[in-house]
Amino acid sequence: MQDEVRDKSVALAIKVGKTGGRLTADLLKWAIRKYLAQSHNPKIHHGKQSVKQLVGQGVGVKNIEINEKNIKSFENVAKKYGVDFALKKNPDKGEYYVFFKARDDDAMQAAFAEYAAKTMKRKAPEKPSVRQALSHFKEVARSMTQDTVKDRDRGERGL
Numbered sequence: 013m014q015d016e017v018r019d020k021s022v023a024l025a026i027k028v029g030k031t032g033g034r035l036t037a038d039l040l041k042w043a044i045r046k047y048l049a050q051s052h053n054p055k056i057h058h059g060k061q062s063v064k065q066l067v068g069q070g071v072g073v074k075n076i077e078i079n080e081k082n083i084k085s086f087e088n089v090a091k092k093y094g095v096d097f098a099l100k101k102n103p104d105k106g107e108y109y110v111f112f113k114a115r116d117d118d119a120m121q122a123a124f125a126e127y128a129a130k131t132m133k134r135k136a137p138e139k140p141s142v143r144q145a146l147s148h149f150k151e152v153a154r155s156m157t158q159d160t161v162k163d164r165d166r167g168e169r170g171l
Contacts, residue, residue, distance in 0.1 A: 075109050079107055086110065089126050090127075
């Protein structure tokens with residue numbers, strides 16, 4: 013009985029060792045295949061990225077200059093149309109260089125048309141500030157009450 017139990021436990025240990033070795037070998041082969049596939053096909057970035065990443069994709073890159081301080085509106089429009097772009101600030105002039113590429117020229121043209129429309133709409137003549145008008149009328153009201161008080165001190169009737 014004891015010999016039989018010992019033989020079965022040894023057989024089990026050998027079987028587990030072989031299966032574990034095969035699993036380890038299969039796992040290593042799978043990891044090597046994934047690593048090689050990733051090294052041959054590096055990740056392609058989309059949206060906002062660095063100039064180096066954009067140029068490294070091997071597609072023709074174009075650029076424009078934008079004088080706007082609020083560049084966030086351009087980022088929103090570019091994301092909407094799927095345009096890959098990179099921003100580079102020129103500290104001397106305070107301008108931004110926008111390097112971009114898109115899958116097709118129509119997407120780029122639509123994105124820049126919408127951005128230009130937003131920029132022109134923003135530069136429309138501004139409405140007068142409600143706060144400034146309110147503060148102006150407060151001053152006028154204060155000056156009217158001060159005049160009334162002065163008149164009462166002199167013995168005259170005020171407004």
